[in-house]
Amino acid sequence: MLEIKTITVSYEIATALWDVSLSVKEKDIVSIIGSNGAGKSTILKTISGVIHPIKGTISFQGKRIDHLQPHQIAMLGISHVPEGRKIFPHLSVIENLKMGALPLKDQKKEEEILAYVFDLFxxxxxxxxxxxxxxxxxxxQMLAIGRGLMAAPKILLLDEPSLGLAPIIVDSVFDVIIRLNREGQTILLVEQNAYRSLEISNYGFVLETGRIVLEGETSKLIDDPHVKKAYLGG
Incomplete structure (x- = not known):
């Protein structure tokens, strides 16, 4: 569904990603774990067109998208819920949600998804x-995820959805992610809570200083000695 091949991404003179390759299959949850500053958020920003790679390709459903602008990528069915929520603080909840539906251009569908978001939250x-x-x-955070869902995305990019939240709210957020996936939503998840992220995912990638150093089924990554020591407190 989503295929990234050997992308390199730079911020002016600093290189953030080096020859990164990863893929996401339809209806899977795929996690990217790594320490702060490893480049996890940069991957999501590059997929959604906020940043463009200087090398490599990104394809979505067989179409190259690495040269497209963010609004064009959103129209294809890629929805990015950024780190830090980035809601519109002066707009009402309903106005924030409807901002997310702009790529949809279907009033009836918008009303159906709005009802679904209100059922979730x-x-x-x-x-x-x-x-x-x-x-x-x-x-x-619920509002940010809900806004991301309003465009009926084919894939949802979630960047640190549990960051800064109380444990009971973290549980609720992960429950929603699990429910979304069970109902058919494809998800690419960047998350600082490595164990919880791997626990709910089908496949995972470990990113260190801008490079993928490990990948595999999450059941195997959880038992990997390096992952245990570096990210799971083992």
Missing amino acids: PILKERENQPGGTLSGGQQ
């Missing part, structure tokens, strides 16, 4: 007219 329905900036951190 009932608190958003309760607070639909409340400014997004007045929500708690956990509620803002």
Whole structure:
């Protein structure tokens, strides 16, 4: 479904990714784990067109996308939920959600997805007219994920969805990710909580200083000595 082949990405004079290759199969959850600054978020930004690689290719459903702009990539069915939520604080919850539906251009479908998002996150329905900036951190993360779903994405890119959240809210976020996948949503997940991320994923990649150093089925990665020592506290 999504195929990245030997991309290299630079920020001015600093190289963030070196010859990175990875793939995501339809209806899978694929995780990317690694320490802060390893380049995990850069991979998602490059997929969604915020950054362009200086080398390599990115293809989605057989179409090259590494030269496209973010709005063009969104129209193809790739939705990016960025680290830090990036909601519109002065817009209401419902207005934030409808901003996510702009690539959809289908009023009936928009209403169906909105009902689905409110079913996933009932608190958003309760607070639909409340400014997004007045929500708690956990509620803002729910809003960010909900906004990402409003375009009916074929693949959802989630960047650190549990960052800074209370443990009980983290559980809720992971429950939603599991539910989305069970209902057919393909997900590429970047997450600082390595164990939880690998636990719910089909396949994983380990990124260190901009390079993929390990990959495999997550059941095997969880038992890998290097992964245990570096990321799982083992």
